Amino acid sequence: MKALRCTTLVALLLFSFFVTVQFANAEEPSLSIQSEAAVVIDGKSGQILYGKNENEKMYPASITKIATAIYALENCELDDVVTVSENAANVEGTSVYLEVGEQVTVEKLLIGMLINSGNDAAIAIAEHIDGSVEKFSEKMNMFLKNNIGVTSTSFVNPNGLYDENHYTTASDMAKITQYAMKNEQFRNIFQMQEYQWDGLSWDTTLITHHRLLKGEFPFEGITGGKNGFVDESGQTLVTTATRGDLDLIAVTLKTNYKDVPYTDTIQLLNFGFDNFHTEMIPKFSTLQSNGKNYIAPEDLYFSVKNGEQYKENIDPDGQLNIVNDANEIITTFPLTPEIEESETSTVAVSNPHTEKESSIDFFPGYVIVLFLFIIGFLFVRKRRAKKEY
Structure with a gap:
C-alpha cells in the first residue's frame, strides 16, 4: 500500500511538471518596446497580436x-x-x-x-x-x-x-x-x-x-514600409512583412532615437511570425448550427496562436464566434442565412483538424505519466501477489 502511494505521488508530480512546462511554453515572450506606442497586427484578419x-x-x-x-x-x-x-x-x-x-x-x-x-x-x-x-x-x-x-x-x-x-x-x-x-x-x-x-x-x-x-x-x-519624423512626433514607422501565408503589419510611434523604430519593429514582427498563424474559412462555405445553414459572405480570416485549440460557434443571430482554449472569443463574423439549393461546400462548425494538431505538444506528457502510473501499479500488484502466494 505504501508503494502504491509513492507511485501515485510520483505520477502526480510528473503530471504537474508537464502541465507547468506546457503553460510555460505557451506564455508570450516578453517584448522590450521602447517606442511610446506600437502594434503588430495580422494583415489578413486585422487582429492585434501585440500592442x-x-x-x-x-x-x-x-x-x-x-x-x-x-x-x-x-x-x-x-x-x-x-x-x-x-x-x-x-x-x-x-x-x-x-x-x-x-x-x-x-x-x-x-x-x-x-x-x-x-x-x-x-x-x-x-x-x-x-x-x-x-x-x-x-x-x-x-x-x-x-x-x-x-x-x-x-x-x-x-x-x-x-x-x-x-x-x-x-x-x-x-x-x-x-x-x-x-x-x-x-x-x-x-x-x-x-x-x-x-x-x-x-x-x-x-x-x-x-x-x-x-x-x-x-x-x-x-514587403513595404514608410517612415516619418517631425520634432513633435519623433520617429514613426510602418512596416509590412510576409512569411509563408502570414502577413504582418507593424507600427511604431514616437521615439527620439533613429534605430529604435527598427529594433522595435523587428521584435514585433518576430513575435508575430514565431507565435501566430492565420486560419481561413472560404467564401460561400456553409456552416451548420442547430439544423440551420449559414453562408460565409467572404473569405473569413482569423489569427490563432500556434498550438492553440479553437472552436467555431454560431449564436442564434447567425454570428460566428471563434473561441479559444480559455473560452474567450477571439473574433466574430456575421453570417448570411443559406438560400435553398445553394451550391456551396459544407464546413463543420468545429475544427477537429486544428484541435488535433494543437494537442500534439501536450500528448506526450499524458502518455508518459499514464505509462509510469501503470508500471507502478503493476509493480505493486505483483509484489502483493507474491506476498499473498
Whole structure:
C-alpha cells in the first residue's frame, strides 16, 4: 500500500511538471518596446497580436502619406496629369523639388511621396483631387472613417507636417495600412526601394528612407514600409512583412532615437511570425448550427496562436464566434442565412483538424505519466501477489 502511494505521488508530480512546462511554453515572450506606442497586427484578419498604448493619440508625421496614397488611388487615375501649384512647390520639409507649373502624373507623384517622402508631391495630389488641402483633408477623414473604420484619427494635411489637430493611433495606422495593402497599385509603390526620378529641375535616383526595406537591418520577408519624423512626433514607422501565408503589419510611434523604430519593429514582427498563424474559412462555405445553414459572405480570416485549440460557434443571430482554449472569443463574423439549393461546400462548425494538431505538444506528457502510473501499479500488484502466494 505504501508503494502504491509513492507511485501515485510520483505520477502526480510528473503530471504537474508537464502541465507547468506546457503553460510555460505557451506564455508570450516578453517584448522590450521602447517606442511610446506600437502594434503588430495580422494583415489578413486585422487582429492585434501585440500592442503597447496602441489606442493613444499620437502625431504620425509622414506615415500620414499612406492614407493620402490610398485615398488618391481610389479617387483618381494613375495617369492623371497634375499641374503643380505655387502652394505645393513652396511647402516646407522633404520634397522632390517640384516647380510651379510643372506637369506630373499622379503615379509619379505617389512614388515621390512614398519613396522620398515628398511633401510637395502630397500637396499637389491633394489639390488635384479636391481643389485644396482643407477640402482634401475633410474628405479623406470621412473616407478613413467610413471605408476603413478608424476611430481616433484626424488629418488636417496630406503630408504629416505638425499640427496639434493632426493625430492618429498605432491601431488606426495599422488598419489604414491593412486596407491600403489590398490595393495592388499601392503595394507596387509601397515596396519600391528606388526609382529613377526625372523632374523639371531635379534628376536623381530616389532611394527609400525605410531602412528595413532597403536592407540596412537584414530581415526576411519585408514587403513595404514608410517612415516619418517631425520634432513633435519623433520617429514613426510602418512596416509590412510576409512569411509563408502570414502577413504582418507593424507600427511604431514616437521615439527620439533613429534605430529604435527598427529594433522595435523587428521584435514585433518576430513575435508575430514565431507565435501566430492565420486560419481561413472560404467564401460561400456553409456552416451548420442547430439544423440551420449559414453562408460565409467572404473569405473569413482569423489569427490563432500556434498550438492553440479553437472552436467555431454560431449564436442564434447567425454570428460566428471563434473561441479559444480559455473560452474567450477571439473574433466574430456575421453570417448570411443559406438560400435553398445553394451550391456551396459544407464546413463543420468545429475544427477537429486544428484541435488535433494543437494537442500534439501536450500528448506526450499524458502518455508518459499514464505509462509510469501503470508500471507502478503493476509493480505493486505483483509484489502483493507474491506476498499473498
